Amino acid sequence: MTHQNEIHGILAEYETVDGIMHAAEQVRDSGFRHWDCHTPFPVHGLDDAMDVKPTILPWIVLAGGITGLVAGMLMQWWMNAVDYPYVISGKPDWSIPANIPVAFETTVLFSAFAALFGMFILNKLPQWYNPLFRKERFSRATSDRFFVVIEAKDAQFDPKKTAEFLTSTGASAVELVDVPDEPTSPPFGFKAVAAIMTALVLLPPAMIAASRSSTTEETRFHLVPNMDFQQKFKAQTAPLGLENHPLFADGTATLKPIDGTIAQGDLGKSDPSNAAYSGLRDGKPVTEFPKGVVIDEAALENGREQYNIYCATCHGDSGKGDGMVARRAASIGQTWMVTNLLDERIVEQTPGKVFETITKGINTMPGYAAQMSAANRWDVILYLKALQKAQAAK
Numbered sequence: 316m317t318h319q320n321e322i323h324g325i326l327a328e329y330e331t332v333d334g335i336m337h338a339a340e341q342v343r344d345s346g347f348r349h350w351d352c353h354t355p356f357p358v359h360g361l362d363d364a365m366d367v368k369p370t371i372l373p374w375i376v377l378a379g380g381i382t383g384l385v386a387g388m389l390m391q392w393w394m395n396a397v398d399y400p401y402v403i404s405g406k407p408d409w410s411i412p413a414n415i416p417v418a419f420e421t422t423v424l425f426s427a428f429a430a431l432f433g434m435f436i437l438n439k440l441p442q443w444y445n446p447l448f449r450k451e452r453f454s455r456a457t458s459d460r461f462f463v464v465i466e467a468k469d470a471q472f473d474p475k476k477t478a479e480f481l482t483s484t485g486a487s488a489v490e491l492v493d494v495p496d497e498p499t500s501p502p503f504g505f506k507a508v509a510a511i512m513t514a515l516v517l518l519p520p521a522m523i524a525a526s527r528s529s530t531t532e533e534t535r536f537h538l539v540p541n542m543d544f545q546q547k548f549k550a551q552t553a554p555l556g557l558e559n560h561p562l563f564a565d566g567t568a569t570l571k572p573i574d575g576t577i578a579q580g581d582l583g584k585s586d587p588s589n590a591a592y593s594g595l596r597d598g599k600p601v602t603e604f605p606k607g608v609v610i611d612e613a614a615l616e617n618g619r620e621q622y623n624i625y626c627a628t629c630h631g632d633s634g635k636g637d638g639m640v641a642r643r644a645a646s647i648g649q650t651w652m653v654t655n656l657l658d659e660r661i662v663e664q665t666p667g668k669v670f671e672t673i674t675k676g677i678n679t680m681p682g683y684a685a686q687m688s689a690a691n692r693w694d695v696i697l698y699l700k701a702l703q704k705a706q707a708a709k
C-alpha cells in the first residue's frame with residue numbers, strides 16, 4: 316500500500332487471564348471509552364474490570380412484548396367489534412378471554428423480533444468487515460491469546476502515547492492496526508441473494524394485488540383441492556357413467572328406505588290400503604279427498620304454509636310456475652320449465668293424481684314424501700284447489 320492509511324486503533328496482546336484483567340482495569344481507570352477486549356472464552360469479572368454496563372436488551376424485549384400485546388388486542392377488537400361484528404353463538408363481540416390466545420401469540424412474536432433485531436442493533440451488526448481480521452496475530456483470539464483494542468476514535472487516542480501506555484500494562488506485543496483500502500460493503504453474493512429474496516417476497520403480494528384488481532374467466536388454481544370437486548350423485552340413481560359404482564350393492568349412491576318403514580307423522584295411518592295414507596284405491600289414484608282427511612279452515616291454513624315452504628320456490632306464490640328457482644333458471648338461459656299449476660290440465664287432475672305427484676315426484680320435480688307427512692300433502696292439495704279456484708274467478 317502506497318499511501319498513508321487511516322488508523323483503526325492499537326492492538327495489545329496478553330498471554331494470561333490475569334494479564335488482560337489488570338490491563339482492562341488500567342485502561343478503564345485511564346478513562347478510555349472506545350475500546351474492547353477479545354478473549355477465547357468468557358472471562359469472569361472482565362465486565363467489571365471493563366466497567367461494562369448491563370445490556371438494555373431486556374427492556375427492548377419488554378417494550379416489544381407490550382407492543383405485541385396491545386397490537387394483538389387492538390387488532391382483534393377492531394376486526395371483531397368494529398369492522399366486522401359477527402354474532403357467534405350469542406357471544407359478545409368483544410371480551411378479553413376469547414382474545415387471549417392471539418394476543419399471547421403476538422406478544423411472543425413481537426418480543427422475539429425485539430430480541431433478534433435489538434441484539435443486531437446493539438451489537439452494530441451486520442458488520443461486513445473489521446480491520447482486526449487482517450492482523451495475523453489476532454487470529455489467536457479464538458484459541459489462546461487475550462487482546463485489548465483501543466480505537467482511534469477515542470478522544471484520548473494518540474498513536475505513540477497509547478502504544479506506550481499499553482506496553483506499560485504488561486502487553487507481550489503492541490501493534491498499530493490500520494484500515495486497509497478494501498471494500499467495506501456486503502459481498503456480491505450476499506447482495507445477489509438479498510435481491511432475489513426481496514423479489515420473491517414481493518411476488519405473492521403482487522399476485523394478490525393483481526388478482527384483486529382484475530377479473531378472469533379462468534377457474535382459480537386448486538393447489539389444495541379439498542372437496543372443491545365432487546362427483547354428483549342423485550338420490551337413488553346410479554351416477555351417470557358410473558353405473559357399477561361400488562357405493563351400494565345395487566349401484567346407487569343412496570339407499571332406498573327399508574320396506575315397511577313408516578314416517579313418524581304417518582303412524583296410525585300406515586295401512587297401505589288406507590287411501591288417506593297411500594292416495595290409492597284399488598291401486599289407482601283416488602278421485603276425491605279420501606275418508607279420514609280433515610277438510611276445514613285449519614287444514615287450508617296449514618296447506619298454505621306447507622305450500623309456501625315446499626312448493627312456492629319453484630311453482631311461485633300463486634302457482635303460475637314463476638318461483639325464484641324457475642326465474643333463476645330462466646335468467647341464466649335454462650329452458651327448464653316449471654309447470655303452471657293453474658293450467659286446465661292440472662286443474663282437472665284428481666286429488667289422488669296430485670298426491671301421487673307430490674309423493675313420488677315427476678320428471679325433474681323431486682318427491683316430497685320424505686319431507687311432508689301424508690296429512691300435510693293433502694292439506695297442500697286442498698290449498699292448491701283453493702288457489703286454482705281463486706285464480707279462475709271471473
Ligand code: HEC
Pocket residue numbers: 622625626627628629630640652653654656661669672673677678679680681683695699
Ligand atoms: C324444485 C322445484 C319444484 C318444487 C319445489 C315443486 N315442484 Fe312441482 N314441478 C316442478 C317441475 C319442474 C314440474 C314439471 C315436471 C315435468 O313434467 O317436467 C313440476 C310439476 C308439478 C305438477 C304437474 C305434474 C303433471 O302431472 O304434469 C304438479 C301438480 C306439481 N308440480 C305440484 C307441486 C307441489 C304441490 C309442490 C309442493 C309440494 C311442488 N310441485 C314442488 C318443480 C317443482
